[in-house]
Amino acid sequence: MPQPKTLYDKIWDAHLVHEDPDGTSLLYIDRHLVHEVTSPQAFEGLRMAGRRVRCPEKTVAVPDHNVPTDIRRAERIEDEMSRIQVEALRANAREFGIELYDVDDVRQGIVHIIGPEQGWTQPGMTIVCGDSHTATHGAFGALAHGIGTSEVEHVLATQTLIQKKSKNMKVEVRGSLPLGVTAKDIVLSIIGRTGTAGGNGHVIEYCGEAIRELSMEGRMTVCNMAIEGGARAGLIAPDEKTFAYVKGRPHAPKGEDWEKAVAYWRTLFTDEGAHFDKVVVLDASEIEPVVTWGTSPEDVLPITGVVPHPDEFEGGKREAARRSLEYMGLEPGTPLRDIEIDTVFIGSCSNARIEDLREVAKVMEGRKVKEGLRAMVVPGSGLVRAQAEEEGIAQKLIEAGFDWRMAGCSMCLGMNPDQLAPGERCASTSNRNFEGRQGRGGRTHLLSPAMAAAAAITGRLTDVRELMSS
Amino acid sequence: MEKFTRLTGVAAPLPMVNVDTDMIIPKQFLKTIQRTGLGRNLFDEMRYDDDGNENPDFVLNKPAYREAKILVAGANFGCGSSREHAPWALLDFGIRCVIAPSFADIFYNNCFKNGILPIVLPQEEVDKLLDDAERGANATITVDLEKQEISGPDGGTIPFEVDPFRKHCLLNGLDDIGLTMEKVDRIEAFEKAYAARAPWAA
Numbered sequence A: 001m002p003q004p005k006t007l008y009d010k011i012w013d014a015h016l017v018h019e020d021p022d023g024t025s026l027l028y029i030d031r032h033l034v035h036e037v038t039s040p041q042a043f044e045g046l047r048m049a050g051r052r053v054r055c056p057e058k059t060v061a062v063p064d065h066n067v068p069t070d071i072r073r074a075e076r077i078e079d080e081m082s083r084i085q086v087e088a089l090r091a092n093a094r095e096f097g098i099e100l101y102d103v104d105d106v107r108q109g110i111v112h113i114i115g116p117e118q119g120w121t122q123p124g125m126t127i128v129c130g131d132s133h134t135a136t137h138g139a140f141g142a143l144a145h146g147i148g149t150s151e152v153e154h155v156l157a158t159q160t161l162i163q164k165k166s167k168n169m170k171v172e173v174r175g176s177l178p179l180g181v182t183a184k185d186i187v188l189s190i191i192g193r194t195g196t197a198g199g200n201g202h203v204i205e206y207c208g209e210a211i212r213e214l215s216m217e218g219r220m221t222v223c224n225m226a227i228e229g230g231a232r233a234g235l236i237a238p239d240e241k242t243f244a245y246v247k248g249r250p251h252a253p254k255g256e257d258w259e260k261a262v263a264y265w266r267t268l269f270t271d272e273g274a275h276f277d278k279v280v281v282l283d284a285s286e287i288e289p290v291v292t293w294g295t296s297p298e299d300v301l302p303i304t305g306v307v308p309h310p311d312e313f314e315g316g317k318r319e320a321a322r323r324s325l326e327y328m329g330l331e332p333g334t335p336l337r338d339i340e341i342d343t344v345f346i347g348s349c350s351n352a353r354i355e356d357l358r359e360v361a362k363v364m365e366g367r368k369v370k371e372g373l374r375a376m377v378v379p380g381s382g383l384v385r386a387q388a389e390e391e392g393i394a395q396k397l398i399e400a401g402f403d404w405r406m407a408g409c410s411m412c413l414g415m416n417p418d419q420l421a422p423g424e425r426c427a428s429t430s431n432r433n434f435e436g437r438q439g440r441g442g443r444t445h446l447l448s449p450a451m452a453a454a455a456a457i458t459g460r461l462t463d464v465r466e467l468m469s470s
Numbered sequence B: 001m002e003k004f005t006r007l008t009g010v011a012a013p014l015p016m017v018n019v020d021t022d023m024i025i026p027k028q029f030l031k032t033i034q035r036t037g038l039g040r041n042l043f044d045e046m047r048y049d050d051d052g053n054e055n056p057d058f059v060l061n062k063p064a065y066r067e068a069k070i071l072v073a074g075a076n077f078g079c080g081s082s083r084e085h086a087p088w089a090l091l092d093f094g095i096r097c098v099i100a101p102s103f104a105d106i107f108y109n110n111c112f113k114n115g116i117l118p119i120v121l122p123q124e125e126v127d128k129l130l131d132d133a134e135r136g137a138n139a140t141i142t143v144d145l146e147k148q149e150i151s152g153p154d155g156g157t158i159p160f161e162v163d164p165f166r167k168h169c170l171l172n173g174l175d176d177i178g179l180t181m182e183k184v185d186r187i188e189a190f191e192k193a194y195a196a197r198a199p200w201a202a
């Protein structure tokens, strides 16, 4: 009997080019996604050394972090640094023969949304990008890592990455999710349980009934935040849903290749009895809609809870909680449902896919954004935007009072014009609530798209289940 | 990465201790999209006054040192932040060797990644080189990495130590990418087998 392997072991072994005695390995990279912020010096390095991109056909480039989301952005990007970075990406893509989805291309969008959408992302692949949320692609059973600029250059030049193998961690979510609870609540609850360092040094495989029952969009939301749990990558074994999602996409295998690919993809699961270095089990029926109250993604509580007191924590976390609450402008003991918000942001690579927008539209049905609230929806890609328009979702959201934007990272991070003002409080479907992440002094509460919609209606953090029963 | 074998050039004296990376390249120059072009702002705050005019007293502005290839400096050179922009700026100016009694760790490592040779010497040897360097354009020094030897303008030589693996990388111009490129046969073999096994991915 061969040694039972985990899914991670199998993908790793299938891409091992070389291994040194000390475990330092050269791993083959199947797909490389490139965006404007972390790539200019890497291309510059290639030029200086007179190197070419080894496999331009396995590389795709898209501007997303810096781009404004107003409709006139294709004419001109006002901010000079941003404009230069976007222009540099354009020039580099042309010079090195890489496919680019430019700002005026309907396929443009957040790098982690367009990868799966265009079929670049496939089960069993190794995928990298100079961006920590590359873990998103793990939802397809692909080993996907974020990398630094010098590594971007390394992959461009050699199509490989120097790596040491991580440990295996299993997170199992048993049973089915209750009504009103979504993928975002699962992953935030996991991070609440394991902490932001819980996955350090590990690759997490998410499994169990609740994960299996998620759509591909939901699975991407879960894997997207593996990095917030400290893990290098998140993985979900591919199944029929995965194959159905990939099938027919522009870069998906076709014809005979498709048959071969699916046959191989069916072998991508963790063998019975394979070893995990760490195991965490959650019961789906105990998960509630959650929100974050602090400035770390682990500062998460069910919406039915109250703002905690720093004294409830121990060690360094006590001081961190004190600082968080001061930054967030919150008093211990305040019911989370009483926290009033100024802004709702629906977007980011966590939650800007079509299903997320459908969820928002469902909660908004027959309701309006509260008077005076700033509420924006930023689709994850031009194609998501187009589909939402076709399904009539866009029209409904606009009528309900949402600002309907062009695709990009937008208010997920303060690098483009969509930013929070100091002290502005936001219910956000993004993935990071760090100090200043959405703009200097901005206050972020992370939550699901359904919960964000509920907050848009009432103007405060709200239990979406109340709106569902009425 | 450019090879480093034997370097002959003018050595500029900078007898300050604790030259930090913010002095080497201030943070307002980090927003660049390039690794090159930073040489103009190397030691920016010491090199230029508030109006952007050159400060004639700063060593690299003196006629004799404008083409310097070697820097002789004080202890703990390169301390501060980990920015790789510091070695990028030195390299872009044309400096490929820094000699000092000690270096900050990250900067020291970053130098090797960028084809710059940092040499640690005892203080009295550094002082001797500083004296040589004071003689300006008349003071060309040769650094021979193969022999691990510095020869001064008067013919005297000073031996130095360097890690054998790093020496190998510099002599052959190998950065991480260069090292991986040495395994290109294995990458090609992998790609061939992979194309047979998983044609849709290859």
Ligand code: SF4
Binding pocket: A064, A065, A110, A111, A112, A131, A133, A348, A349, A350, A408, A409, A412, A413, A430, A431
């Ligand atoms: S949406 Fe946010 S998390 Fe995702 S890639 Fe953009 S900036 Fe990063």
